[in-house]
Amino acid sequence: MHSQLTTYVALLPVESPSPRRARLQRRRAGAAVLALFLVAAALLSNACRRQPDTVLTIGVVFPITGDASFWGKNAERGVRIAADTIADAGLLGESRLELVVEDSRSTADGAVSAARKLIDQNGVRFIVGDLVSSNLVAMAPVVSRESVLTVGLGSTPKLRIAGDYVFRTWPSDDLQGRAVADILTRQSSDAATIGLVFVNNEYGQGVADVVSATWNGEITMSEAYDKTVRDFRGIVLRVLDADINWLVLVSYPEELPILLRQLNEAGYSGTVVGTETFQNDDILSNKYGFDVFFTLPDLERPSSVATSFRDAYVARYGEEPGVPARPAHDALWAIAHGISAVGADPQKVRQFLLEVKNLEAASGILSFDKHGDVLTPFLVKSMTAGAEVQSGWTIDFSSEPDRAIQ
DSSP: OHHHHHHHHHTSOOOOOOHHHHHHHHHHHHHHHHHHHHHHHHHHHHHHHHHHHHEEEEEEEEOSSSTTHHHHHHHHHHHHHHHHHHHHHTTTTTOEEEEEEEEOTTSHHHHHHHHHHHHHTSOOSEEEEOOSHHHHHHHHHHHHHTTOEEEEOOOOGGGGGSOTTEEESSOOHHHHHHHHHHHHHHHOOTTOOEEEEEESSHHHHHHHHHHHHHOSSOEEEEEEEOTTOOOOHHHHHHHHHTTOSEEEEEOOTTTHHHHHHHHHHTTOOSEEEEOGGGOOHHHHTSOOSSEEEEEEEOOOOOOHHHHHHHHHHHHHHSSOOOTTHHHHHHHHHHHHHHHHHHOSOHHHHHHHHHHOOSEEETTEEEOBOTTSBBOOOEEEEEEOTTSOEEEEEEEOOTTOTTOOOO
16 A cells, blocks of 8 residues: 555656746845855955055075074074964064075075065065175165165174164174283283284174174284185184284184184194184184184073974974074064064164163073164183183173274
8 A cells, every 4th residue: 555655646747846936046046146246246355455464574584504604594494493483472463474584595696686685576574684794794885775674684883773673683793802811911911923814705704893893902814705705724823924923813603713722733832812713613623733712702691481492493404502592583573572462563673773772582681772782792712722612701781882993
């Protein structure tokens, strides 16, 4: 019986909807499609309106290749750690930070080209870098003319008057030079014969000029060399002939080990005084037949940010941060704090940086003077012939924020 009923029902004729009902169904379907279309269009419109506000692009210019690439790659690592920390902390609110890294190729022309590309093609209003003094000096007119706030790591005293939109998280060479002169004053005797050997660029000349102006005694020898030189035996002979017993070396990590080795091989027995470039495993792991003093910015002052930075760096890269990593981190860190406080307006961020005091950062505490120079104390370290590195004393220049330009 059930089977017959099923067959019977299946054979019943299907009733067609009336013309009126069909029109009503079509209208309802059309209305539903139109509603979906309007919702999708509204969502797309909102997304398009929000997109420019959610991405904040900041340019980065460092020497990834060339003579200064040893420093540049390390600095880039520091910036990337900063970017992750900024994102994790939500420092920029709903904005997403995007870094565009350009290689200055360790040259002034390369730095200018990189800055122009970031400004013209990427539309950036903030730049981190460069760390080579001559490169940052060359970039300064470009970024100042375009009102692009730039926080670099250059050290030449010339940057104090390079432009209103140029800051730096690496201390000026006039402080480095005065720290070197402080070593000579404390450690050498009245009978000392002082020699200067330095790389012939903004960095080397800047430190050498300040040492010459600050040291109260006589400079017996002063010689610049081209940064491409890798054989220093001629210079070493002139050092020995002049009977130099206190030799100031202002060099880069690429050539400094060669120069020290050739001094050692020639039997130099005086004292060598250097800068932060001595803080290098390739140099400190060797034993020399002469004493070494060197000075470097105190970039490891205690702070919660410094501890977090160090831990994050070691976790990611499996080694301790190199010398420029902390100030490179702090360049982006300072910009981000400015944007967080006053918005992404370079002029307002500039004013924020001039007024900010004691901002916790990877290098400890961050403050700038009225010229955009960071205020940093210096450490003195020493290596007695054949011994391990020893810490010496601290030289604090922070009480002299308005010192005269050298």
